[in-house]
Amino acid sequence: MSQDRDHDVKAAQRRKLLQGAAALPLFGLPGLSAAAAPPTAQVNTTKLAVTDTEVIVGQLHSATGTMAISETGSIQAEQLAIDQINAMGGILGRKIKVIKEDGASDWPTFAEKSKKLLVNDHVAAVFGCWTSASRKAVLPVFEKENGLLYYPTFYEGLEQSKNVIYTGQEATQQILYGLDWAQKEKKAKTFFLIGSDYIWPRTSMKIARKHIENFQKGKVVGEEYYPLGSTNFGSLMNKIKLQKPDCIFTAVVGGSNVAFYKALKAAGITGDKQLLLTLAVTEDEMTGVGGENFAGFYSSMKYFQSLDNENNKKFVAAFKAKYGKDAVIGDVTQAGYLGPWLWKAAVEKAGSFDVDKVVAASEAGIELKTAPEGYVKLDKNHHLWSKSRIAMGQPDGTFKVVSESPELIKPDPFPKGYQ
């Protein structure tokens, strides 16, 4: 309680200060107020951590623990985007300052840290989370405190919050395009679905099964889930051989990925004989899996490092200049990079850092012409319109894009007929 009161007093003092600051420009002292920066009282009416020269944002990822492997890329890409924005003069004349918090791969910790960022630090926006579990853990906090989260990972959909902007693909964008490609280009009629045993693969496979059975009139000949971290796939290989599917469709993640592709190779199931399409192998996973084990298999994503366009060339060069020439960029890393830029566009459109105004501006439609993946725009359902792409793994560990959706695909987090 005493803490609350303390907080109120401080807030009141701050409000007085702000009023004072707001009054300053009225005196019209030329040269005293910053060049183009609008006054703080005007761009910040909700006590966010915004001063005349600075705006504070939060970054909330796992820098330690089992997810550090995956989240490091997102942390780096978000930092790169923020550095670039600052080099251009910041947002509304204010430099972005980052408070980094470590979720430590532990979901309650994510919730606690997000509360700290929103309640104590009053950050204007948060870039963070990676797994669906961590997003679900922080969601109530963001909704209660009216924060703003930019979430970079491709995920299972079935969610839309006022306080979250989803910069990765939702399930239908990634899955349906991939399945249609397999059916049309590769004449696949029978599918074998394999996933790690948790929410994202299971929801994805549910959507895939509906699509195959109801829309493609194909057949699912097997559906299998293995515990996270499992390395024992010997029996699975024999089941695949027994069913002889036209296409193996997988969402195996993490350390299991490596064991899975090594087992495929060891069972003689290789890219030249078998069609395999995955939702979970990006350039990041590839360094562990090894190009020789994934050669000839396909991955369905919206971004690949090898994309041939000017935006991407600049992005890759800047990323490697900052993080070393061996750094690789996967789909989620690129989606992480979009977060700060989308936020910048929305804040400038709203002319304010207030979360409600930024959200309203975002819902009215934000577009980004400089995204490495190409032109993207934000839908009013908080997800991105983006192109889907299929790429083939090469023995040297890179991806070669073989198919790209001609148009941007509309995000549809609550697909009808798939639940």
Add this chain to the structure above:
Amino acid sequence: MTFSEMLNIGLMQGFAGLSLFAVLLLMGLGLAIIFGQMGVINMAHGEFMTIGAYTIYLGSTLTEHFAPQWMPYYFPLAILLAFGFAFAGGWLVEWALIRHLYKRPLDTLLATWGVSLAMQQCFRSFIGPKEVSPTLPEWLMGSWAPAPGLDIPINGLFVLGLTAVTTAGVLIALAKSRWGLRVRATVSNRVMANAIGINTQKTDRLTFAIGCGIAGMAGAAFTTIGSTGPTSGSLYIVDSFLVVTFGGAASLLGTVVSAFGIAQTQSITEFFLSGSMAKVITLSLIVLILMLRPQGLFASKVRR
């Protein structure tokens, strides 16, 4: 589906069970030796395996960099090196920590767990949080196809061979060597063994180091199956404990039988049910049997 195809799948499935057996046995062996001889539960077992795995990674990176023409041959040497590193690590841990705690078995549990956490953080800080996968020699990858439609994984054969050699080696050493004699004497009656001039302290240290060394070898062999990261060890430790406890501590034969039983149950149920369901059934069976026989399949006949 023709008869020969069914036969092929049956054969391959049999081999899948066999290779899982080899993996489990190799995992549990080091732990069983240490537990059986000294009653110390080595929670850092998984991390010693990780040391072995990183040794292979080191070997492959160095070979690729300095002597690419030796790529096909580095692997066996790196496995011996993995044994060496883990052996040295085990020696050090026993000397610095375990020997002070022999009279407090619960504390060894805590201490080795601490060692395991410290080692994980060292891997993360000094090697990196990303999972790595060594470049394997060409001959270790892919499959051996004696007949069309029949693919036997070469990495599975390799692990099977290594397990057979290691297990046979340990059994023979226990039965025939001077070290084995001392170990058996110490296990049956520590005080008496000490009284007749056996240096039980030295025996303990050597045993602990050998157990860790075998863990290192196991970790090295598993790089042919999965990847290596700072927390890989914690993936293995549960299965290792399962095998050792189920077999009955203090009995190597029990470890062998238990690994075989668990592997076959797991791989057969896996073929007919889903992967997660197979795990549920296997674990429930183990729980049931342990309720009926808390001492494990093969209890040691030593008076305590």
